[in-house]
Amino acid sequence: MKRSVLLLPVLVVSLLAGCQRGPVGSFSPEPGHSRPLTVVLPVSAEPAAGFDPAFGWGAGEHVHEPLIQSTLTVTNPDLTIGYDLATGMEVGEDGLTWTVTMRDDARFTDGEALTAGDVAFTYNTVKNTSSVNDLTMLDRAEAVGDTTVVFHMARPFSIWPYTMAAVGILPEHAYDPATYGTAPIGSGRYMLKQWDRGQQIILEYNPDYYGPQPRMEQVTILFMEEDAAFLAVQAGQADLAYTSAPYAGQDVEGYSLLSVRTVDDQGINLPVRNNPLTADPLVRQAINMGIDRQQMIDHVLSGYGTPAYSVCDGLPWYSPVNEVEHDPEGAKALLDERDWLPGADGVRTKGGVRAALTIHYAAGDPVRQGIAAELANQLRELGIETDVKGVGWDTAYEDALSNPLVWGWGAHTPMELYNIYHTAPGSDSALYSPYANKKADELMDAALACTDLEESYSLWQAAQEEIAGDVPWVWLVNVDHLYWVRDGLHVAEQKIHPHGHGWSVVNNIDRWSWE
């Protein structure tokens, strides 16, 4: 035991560096689009259940385009809705039917045509099997002819087009849930050629793809830990590799740093019950305005981030009402006003109760730890005695009911607002942190029931305006996603990345190019 403890760091590092570098050969840069591309993603990006949309591929918290499969809709760079297989969509007056027409020239890579039957089969299958992709709002999907699908909804769901962007279409004739994840057949831009579990996948372009031919013909995606990814870049073995702020200051010859804007949104909940300090809305407002977000970005993220004021900054349903000026004096004045007065040691008290908070964060995530530490430093200056505490996810949800917890959110759908702020069914409070606002609930319900997507955006905004004064959550920073990019590789324009540093960057890998 003695020896193993001392050797462990060395061993682990050499394992990471040694093993995972193996399969990639280095190659001399040749111009031309046929040069194979090597991309390094985090180990956590490798889908445990394989590339099966019925088991969450492409969907869920870290939503991205499934690449191997087609979807009906896609999200545009500005997060409005565009079409992939779909050619048009219409929603019934009551919001309970969606009729989607689709193109007739899409084929699966085994040569079979993709029809409305496959689409209906996919949605009905995903609804029944997927725990990742929530389709409870769908009653059933029905094919009408070969190119029209009718979705019968269980309840109106105005943002259905965003859900459709995250459901890859399965082949009804060749779908076996036991094997599909490892040998997927799709109609997307790429085919899965090889998957070495725990190591890499190799994607090859689909020559029969109905859209523009992919410019990258072969893509290898390696799954590596962060330090191994950095070593791979230093050794010149990757064309693009994910990285994070601590590495951003390094200089690597032949590479430059790509910083992508995100809604990878870090924030804390402020329980409006169960906590004597945060139960007061004015105290919550004081905390919200007392935080210097830019300083947090400079300190924790080396400047690679943007201030966050909501869970949907920069998305079409975002309301600027969330923005707040950094005003420490105003924050202190608010605390004074609520009789939280500074004592001899600088800590505020009210009726003998000390103004104390313990910021919880997920142990093992250095960024969240840094955010918690910086937040604690800033709150101490306001006179709030603040500690931090790393916890596991097994207890974190429970802890968050009475303490602030550092969360990461941010997805390409307004449902994120609903999930965080809407009163949970059968309860008198929102799911993750005690909070309830009837008016906001009604506005969000109306947004979902609305039959016009554009109009629903303004209802989502109205809900945010209703919530803004309550400050049940304080949003802090959007963490930029950072990548090392080999000189000469042109990465196509990225849409705002959602929470989760993973597949988003390769959403449009077919349009990348070499100079």
Added chain:
Amino acid sequence: MRTWDRRRSTLLLLIAAGAALLAVSVAGGLLTEQAMATDFSRRDLAPCWGYPFGTDWMGRDMLARTLAGLSLSIRIGVLTAGISAAVALILGTVCAISGGWADAAVSWVIDLVMGIPHILLIILISIACGRGLWGVTAGVALSHWTSLARVVRGEVLQLHQAPYLRMARKLGVSQGKLLRLHLLPHLLPQLLAGLILQFPHAILHEASVTFLGFGLSPEQPAIGIVLEESMGYLALGRWWLALFPGLSLVLVVALFALLGERARLLLSPASAQG
């Protein structure tokens, strides 16, 4: 006239090592607050006069963190040694004196506990005790008594058959008096040396458990956590994050091993006057 014999130099070494460990323990205890303090204005500093062990990416003073971590380790070591010695002494004497089924039962328990991989046992106990500082302390402290108990049992068994003890029994000396006057003085050297030699085990086990991420949360200063965190930054060339805490851990463990060895030499009649 030999004024500088081995006994004296051993004693001196013993005192010096003990003082050094005590100093680390006390300093670390006082520095706990400082070890958790973050200050982003002094992040990533290489070792310098102000921060001899450098600082990490959150601007935490690595010297304070190392000392606080080692201090925690040493304190857990003290507790472990104390509990182990007490348990070992009680069980060892009970089974040696009562003999028969009591001996068999205790031996069986010792074998059972020793049969479980040690690190696993620590993790199990610490989870059962609710994790956190308390869990780690309980896990380490409650799992180290077996080897010492076995040694004490063997020793007592052996002493039991010694002529002077058999004589004493024949003369009707009571069990308690026998234990106090004749057994304990003989057991003491073994027990003390064994007790001190528990420290390196306890410290390294505490370090490995916290290294593996069981127990303490990452903002707390424990030597395992410090080493675990440092690994992420080796590729960035922040060598000081791993080197100094690692060396300090080795040094503390080596000091305890030395202390135990010297104490044994000094206390054991065969070598004490050498």
